[in-house]
Amino acid sequence: MKAISYSRYGGPEVLAFGEVRDPKVGPDAVLVKVRAAAVNPVDWKAREGYLEGTLEAVFPVVPGWDVSGVVVRPGVAVSEFDVGDEVIGYVREDFLSRGTFAEYVAAPLRTLARKPRNLSFEEAAGLPLAGLTAYQVLIKRLRVRRGETILVHAAAGGVGSLAVQLGVHLGARVIGTASESNHDFVRRLGGEPVTYGDGLGDRVRALAPQGVDAVFDTVGGDALKASANLLAPEGRLVSIADGDVVNYGGRYYFVRPDPEDLQRLSDLAEEGVVSVHVSETFPLERAADAHRLNQEGRTRGKIVVTVDWEQENA
Ligand SMILES: NC(=O)c1ccc[n+]([C@@H]2O[C@H](COP(=O)([O-])OP(=O)(O)OC[C@H]3O[C@@H](n4cnc5c(N)ncnc54)[C@H](OP(=O)(O)O)[C@@H]3O)[C@@H](O)[C@H]2O)c1
Numbered sequence: 265m266k267a268i269s270y271s272r273y274g275g276p277e278v279l280a281f282g283e284v285r286d287p288k289v290g291p292d293a294v295l296v297k298v299r300a301a302a303v304n305p306v307d308w309k310a311r312e313g314y315l316e317g318t319l320e321a322v323f324p325v326v327p328g329w330d331v332s333g334v335v336v337r338p339g340v341a342v343s344e345f346d347v348g349d350e351v352i353g354y355v356r357e358d359f360l361s362r363g364t365f366a367e368y369v370a371a372p373l374r375t376l377a378r379k380p381r382n383l384s385f386e387e388a389a390g391l392p393l394a395g396l397t398a399y400q401v402l403i404k405r406l407r408v409r410r411g412e413t414i415l416v417h418a419a420a421g422g423v424g425s426l427a428v429q430l431g432v433h434l435g436a437r438v439i440g441t442a443s444e445s446n447h448d449f450v451r452r453l454g455g456e457p458v459t460y461g462d463g464l465g466d467r468v469r470a471l472a473p474q475g476v477d478a479v480f481d482t483v484g485g486d487a488l489k490a491s492a493n494l495l496a497p498e499g500r501l502v503s504i505a506d507g508d509v510v511n512y513g514g515r516y517y518f519v520r521p522d523p524e525d526l527q528r529l530s531d532l533a534e535e536g537v538v539s540v541h542v543s544e545t546f547p548l549e550r551a552a553d554a555h556r557l558n559q560e561g562r563t564r565g566k567i568v569v570t571v572d573w574e575q576e577n578a
Pocket of ligand 1: 417444460558565
């Protein structure tokens with residue numbers, strides 16, 4: 265099959281488009297014909313070798329953990345999905361090897377849910393990793409409750425844009441950091457935008473003089489530091505970007521594949537509670553450009569790569 269792969273760590277230029285061996289389908293996995301795969305910062309961090317200390321790379325590595333597509337072959341012990349079912353997945357293993365930037369991916373059941381019917385494949389591909397992160401942090405870790413005020417960093421980004429919508433759905437008032445050009449976007453998601461950088465603390469205090477009940481840090485560094493001072497008494501703090509969060513009394517979190525959470529998220533998308541904003545799509549062959557663009561750190565919503573099956577079949 266055709267796929268994007270890299271055989272050594274490095275910049276976007278190590279990504280090559282070409283033939284790789286077909287995936288094998290385990291007993292409790294399904295073979296998914298990939299329609300779209302979203303880009304996440306972890307993809308280029310892994311490609312650069314930043315995760316070397318935690319995740320083993322089995323080269324050549326096919327990048328990508330997010331997918332939307334169609335089941336073409338269920339594993340021998342699978343009764344949950346049939347051929348033709350449309351699915352989404354956060355296809356993360358405990359090592360880097362066979363990702364979603366490919367024509368096909370073998371996805372274990374624990375990574376899958378049904379695709380929301382009202383979302384395009386491109387939109388649906390942007391939901392799993394970013395959406396699960398927002399869902400698990402807000403609901404399971406921060407336990408956001410109705411009437412609370414929360415602060416979400418990088419509110420216009422992949423995780424942040426979904427966290428704002430989920431926070432609003434949970435009945436919270438959501439303050440979200442973003443640059444000026446994204447303020448209208450954050451407002452449309454239901455959040456109250458504040459500009460990040462110097463003076464962030466004062467701007468948040470102007471909106472929430474008593475401080476905020478919970479902070480979802482997706483940026484780390486100065487944003488984390490400023491956040492710790494903005495917490496109301498008993499306020500909760502979780503970071504997905506900076507392990508130093510423990511020094512501020514908070515917890516670090518890393519998103520987990522969870523089929524029940526993912527199905528719930530898919531249902532919320534189908535109910536119109538959360539939507540995915542796709543800012544840019546690239547054909548699979550141009551995955552390196554998709555990585556480059558995300559690596560600039562200014563993505564609004566999600567960047568997605570697509571497999572053009574019509575062209576393949578022509
Ligand atoms: N631990 C985990 O489980 C986990 C899971 C998912 C993601 N992450 C990490 O969380 C981070 C965010 O992920 P993502 O997918 O949301 O990234 P993303 O979509 O690439 O984020 C891009 C957004 O970040 C905003 N931004 C950049 N610098 C900012 C700053 N200093 N303050 C506030 N906003 C800023 C940009 O907004 P403007 O254009 O308005 O500046 C842009 O909208 C990444 O580091 C990623 O690796 C961790």
